[in-house]
Amino acid sequence: MRDELFIYVIIFSTLFGTITYAAVLVWFERRLLGFWQDRHGPNRVGPFGIGLAFADILKLLSKEDWVPPFSDKFIFIFAPTTVMIAMLMGFAVVPFAPGIYIADLNIALLFFLGMTSLAVYSVLLGGLASRNKYALLGGLRSAAQMVSYEVFMGLSVMGVVMLSGSFSLVDIVNAQQDLWFVVSQFLGFFVFLIAGIAETHRLPFDLPEAEHELVAGFHTEYSGMKFGMFMLGEYLGVILISSIMTTIFFGGWLGPDFLPPIFWFALKTFILICFFVLLRAAIPRPRYDQLMSLGWKVMLPLTLINLMATGGILLWLETLS
Amino acid sequence: MIEAIISQIRTLWTVFLHSFSRPETVQYPEQMPYLAPRYRGRIILTRDPDGVERCVACNLCAVACPVDCIALQKTEDEDGRWYPEFFRINFSRCIMCGFCEEACPTYAIQLTPDFEMCEYDRQNMVYEKEHLLIDGPGKYPDYSFYRVAGKTIGGKDKGEAENEAPPVDVKSLLP
Numbered sequence A: 001m002r003d004e005l006f007i008y009v010i011i012f013s014t015l016f017g018t019i020t021y022a023a024v025l026v027w028f029e030r031r032l033l034g035f036w037q038d039r040h041g042p043n044r045v046g047p048f049g050i051g052l053a054f055a056d057i058l059k060l061l062s063k064e065d066w067v068p069p070f071s072d073k074f075i076f077i078f079a080p081t082t083v084m085i086a087m088l089m090g091f092a093v094v095p096f097a098p099g100i101y102i103a104d105l106n107i108a109l110l111f112f113l114g115m116t117s118l119a120v121y122s123v124l125l126g127g128l129a130s131r132n133k134y135a136l137l138g139g140l141r142s143a144a145q146m147v148s149y150e151v152f153m154g155l156s157v158m159g160v161v162m163l164s165g166s167f168s169l170v171d172i173v174n175a176q177q178d179l180w181f182v183v184s185q186f187l188g189f190f191v192f193l194i195a196g197i198a199e200t201h202r203l204p205f206d207l208p209e210a211e212h213e214l215v216a217g218f219h220t221e222y223s224g225m226k227f228g229m230f231m232l233g234e235y236l237g238v239i240l241i242s243s244i245m246t247t248i249f250f251g252g253w254l255g256p257d258f259l260p261p262i263f264w265f266a267l268k269t270f271i272l273i274c275f276f277v278l279l280r281a282a283i284p285r286p287r288y289d290q291l292m293s294l295g296w297k298v299m300l301p302l303t304l305i306n307l308m309a310t311g312g313i314l315l316w317l318e319t320l321s
Numbered sequence B: 001m002i003e004a005i006i007s008q009i010r011t012l013w014t015v016f017l018h019s020f021s022r023p024e025t026v027q028y029p030e031q032m033p034y035l036a037p038r039y040r041g042r043i044i045l046t047r048d049p050d051g052v053e054r055c056v057a058c059n060l061c062a063v064a065c066p067v068d069c070i071a072l073q074k075t076e077d078e079d080g081r082w083y084p085e086f087f088r089i090n091f092s093r094c095i096m097c098g099f100c101e102e103a104c105p106t107y108a109i110q111l112t113p114d115f116e117m118c119e120y121d122r123q124n125m126v127y128e129k130e131h132l133l134i135d136g137p138g139k140y141p142d143y144s145f146y147r148v149a150g151k152t153i154g155g156k157d158k159g160e161a162e163n164e165a166p167p168v169d170v171k172s173l174l175p
């Protein structure tokens, strides 16, 4: 059954698979953006332009890796690694298919929330350690964003936890045999989606980066592979949030029998990733204070209402039976 | 708030609908874009229908040029025709404005629908007369300056040009 070798195989393939996927996603996103903007996007290098992913990596690896002399060196170097490690750790609890997961923790959902919160530190520390005003502003914004969005990101999934009665992602998937939680927990899904975008700092919530105002935000001073790690971390984040969303709201690996479960999982995740790209293609970035007021004045009450309603209905059903 | 959310969702939908429209891009090196005949690209010097250089070295183009990238030197042949001894355009400066073409009284200098002039070496952007001169008349095939101008050249005296009246003898009293 789940002997040691098997686990090593899964760990290795998850690491390898997600990192490759994240690298290819850089190319894929640009193609998709082009597609939605009625142009071709990068299509020159190799078939469909997929060689661009490798060209990009090669470029990042061979660039000068400059550490600014005025920066806080240790933290400056430490920051980009945090985001990658945290995001990769997050994949440890994702159940790709029955039996194919690294760990089925009984606190998997909390573990995931913890890891994504850790990833925010990377942005924050990167911005602070750069000793650059733009980077500092970026870091500041990411701190504010974290404070407001972290709160209801956790709360929004509590409805799911109530319905399935467990924090374990495998149990959550199994509880969706009859009905995906996206139906019964639509509000929760909506809030989690928005919080998820804010969590990965993707457009339209990429305020810490905001290249139109802040040069490149928190990674203004970063170059070479350190910048690459931020980049990879961001795309890993997109994949991670999409897979978690698939798991807790879209029934994970569940699907008709004619295809293997892992395929259904991959398909759903893929569609969600495409949705992330669509968001980037369509929606402009809100102002800083708009983002905050949206978080505190709309999202938080929505989550609480959702939580109360779910709890109330559950209790009511219990008294009925 | 609800309105804002609906508007965002509509935006998403509109952008999504673009999945079904064709890209506007022209895949350039493989697929050539259409350039109008009067497109302003690489500059040429043309010849008149008799196959002689049209340019009369009047320097009007050089004066009209806003970036001063035309240089030429006038000289004369044994028939009394003016022509440029050298004619040089520095294409690394030229902005393809077409003023030279408009200024030219003889249709000698013309812009063509060709923009593929890249060079690895900046010196190669300077075109001399032998690079600019073509064998044909370009856009105005029938026009010949000396055939309509009043200037005397070898083989054509005063009053012999097209639509030109014979010169008046100012010393004669006859009407």
Ligand code: SF4
Binding pocket: B043, B061, B064, B065, B066, B067, B068, B069, B070, B089, B093, B094, B095, B096, B097, B098, B099, B100, B101
């Ligand atoms: S096109 Fe304009 S810039 Fe170029 S040579 Fe003629 S007048 Fe000068």
Ligand code: SF4
Binding pocket: B054, B055, B056, B057, B058, B059, B060, B061, B062, B072, B103, B104, B105, B106, B107, B108, B109
């Ligand atoms: S090209 Fe035309 S404007 Fe320029 S010197 Fe010759 S005749 Fe004059």
